[in-house]
Amino acid sequence: MSNNWEMVIGLEVHAQLNTSSKLFSSSPNQFGSEPNENVNFIDSGMPGMLPVINFACIEMAIKTGIALNFNINKYSVFERKNYFYPDLPQGYQISQFEFPILTEGFINIDNEGNQKKIRIERAHLEQDAGKSIHDIDPKFSFIDLNRVGTPLLEIVSYPDLSSAEEVVSYMSSLRQVLMYIDVCDGNMQEGSLRADVNLSVRKKGGELGTRCEIKNLNSFKFIRQAIEYEFKRQIDVIESGGKIEQNTMLFDTSTGETRAMRSKEFSHDYRYFPDPDLLPVNLTQDQIDKVKTSVGELPQAKLDKFIKDYNVDKDIAKIITTEKQNAILFEKMISETDVKPKFIAAWLVGDIFAFIKENNLELSSLNEKTKDITDLLKLVSEDVISNKAGKEILPKVLNGQGKPSDIVKELGLEQVSDSSELEKIIDETLIGEEENILKFQGGSDRVLGYFVGKCLKATKGKGNPKLINKILLERLKK
């Protein structure tokens, strides 16, 4: 049935800015503190308290604006969004409404190998609310105000997305950029990045349908599940003769289903108006230009550079550029050695990443060991040791058990690359193999492998395979 239908999706992404203090107060902006530890008189909405804008948040918004191709508005206004809830101490959320700081941006996403441009309508700064906890006690609800006033950048896309895959690709591209420019830690599990999904369905190419908004999705898995469920739900409603009502939906992570939270009928009138406690934000070109210098290289530019300048395979380059710290580590290694980047890249995404994963380490723990790593890779690339020996030594190097050259010596893993020594061994190996030599000369290539293996065994694995190959061929062709 769903073959005739398509989905139209727009995303509202809330990115928590990783400033040291909150948007309008000096309380620390950090996750995981004791309940109500990071709360001051402003956060708790005490009488007479006034907000003061944390300019670091404005700078991060500008940075995001540059990275996502936005118009950066020199004039923006903080307004009050009025509603009552116990985890909203002021009785209003300070947000931007009529005059947001960023408008009309875009990001290119990779959609099964094709680039697709996703337009972004706006992005604005706002404060987060606290947390209400209803499931600890049967009689009481608890309020944790630590999150109150945390700076958020809400990034609102146009409805340019048309599949769960595209949404995930959009979201991960956003996440990647925000992490590259160091405005958001991208930690979805802790809620640093979460999305509201606006989804409607229509017959392919038909009129737009009524949309429902699924609130607060904080993992790629949930986003995918929620979209797939909601897509089917809406089609089912319409195909069974019903109508979609414009609802706000919650996604139940245990059942994988969406259900209505409130309908538009009961929607709030937020009575937005400019916050009289705050002056409008007036930016100068100078202030914007100053931020420009701190944006740094964006993921797409890095990817292009790795592919074109460093000759790294596209798939590997993509893996390395997924996270900024990978790319930085890679570039550091390149700068420290003359080993080919392509060779380093293969090792990085292979054995090095595997080591990190197996040992549950942070990639940053390698920052001090890059020279040892590249020294090791140099030994491999110059055939001083075999590939196999390199893999064997790598964990020792990464564990800081010594310099690669010392370890190689200690374990006696240096390859035998002395031709005369190898010639002697090969000649001994070929004794009594007349039959096989004839086979080879008769055209059976497979025999070569047999000889190489036998020779390697005779060198106890230390013989340089390339050299063995070369000498063997000379001998056999005689």
Add this chain to the structure above:
Amino acid sequence: MKNSISHIKNSLRDKKISVEELYDEFLKKAKSSKTNSFNLLLDKENNILSIKESQKRYENGNPLPLDGIPLGIKDLFCTKGIRTTASSKILSNFIPNYESFVTQKLLDHGSIFIGKNNCDEFAMGSSNETSFFGPVKNPWKNKNIPTDDLVPGGSSGGSAAAVAEGTCVASMGTDTGGSIRQPASLCGIVGLKPTFGSCSRWGIVAFASSLDQAGPLTNSVEDAALILNSINKHDFNDTTSSNHLREDYATGINDKLDQKIKIGIPSDYLKDVSGDILSQIENTKKALVKHNIEFVDVEFKTTEYALSTYYILAPAEASSNLARYDGIRYGVREDGKSLDDIYLNSRTKGFGDEVTRRILIGAYVLSAGYYDAYYRQAQKVRRLIKDDFQRIFNDVDFILTPTTPNEAFKIGDKLDPISMYKNDIYTVPTSLAGLPGISIPSGLSSNGLPLGIQFIGNYFEEKKLLQIAALAEKELNFNEQ
């Protein structure tokens, strides 16, 4: 003048009286007062340390600018460890753990708080009748009906009445649409509303953030200048606090004006006023004209829109500012079966009628569908009012107006909100424009009640404004009338 700050400081310096004796004297008088102008009085024990330190500074010959001066503080300023109620039931149990910027400056300059002044609930009112702690009585009586209890004006009614009856040397008020100037006028004292942005709003219970401004109520213009010196400071914690250059407002306040001064009198303000009111302006003209001061008629184009503009914008801001009083974190909570019930009961029982009325008006004018017609339109008119003032200030140095359209009236007399709102007709336009205004007592009505005149200056020209007010004060000689 006997109760002026400089006179009292001299007596303290000359050891005619000690800081402790001074405090005792005022406290005793305040305790026996029947005006209800304090929601809370601070016994000597509460202030004994400050009193002793102040005395020591006098003995060492280095007193601070307001050392030992007993002040009344409107119960809208948060005072650390001292109950702060905004004269509302909903905050009737609230003890802040912080000191407002302005009161901290007053403490830093050696003054001693005698208590918290009664006021209209959340500063919403013009008669001090909306207070949860009951109305304040004006110390003045109508000589023709001396049995009547009269209002002191509002919202800083307690602050004005306390200074007028001498239960504190001076007091702090706040002015949103006239809340310092109007009660000062009805109680026969001086009231100054500085330029918006002069004195930090940090720690003052907010009514309408774009209008609220702290200022002194005093016995003399010089006292107002002395207090302004202490409280007029830039504050990084209030984004709307201006960082203009501050002056010494008291020094040279009585110096002769060195240039020709032109004062505009808005003719449209004086249509339909009583003879009593008109004669305040006429007397002032007569008293000042010999000082090389020229009076010219000016005319506003926006006066008739000012009150409606104010009563859209101020309630709009108030409806949001007062949302935090929900009974959840502090203040009085009324139980309920659900969260909505708790909100409903706490706020219904916690707020009085006038506050409820303004919250409802404010919520209405901000609602979807009405925002453009009311709130946005009012913002535009506010801009026109500002422009109107600037047009007039292109030609004149000051504007002279009556402070109020009438004398103090009987408690309970003005039941209709609109007629109450009209009391602020001369003070509201200044507030909307953010300009400084000072009310000084100018004479008595035929009923023997004080009346005041208002001088309005241009932005941050408090120094000049206080000079002209001091001159008028001297020439009108109200205290000897």
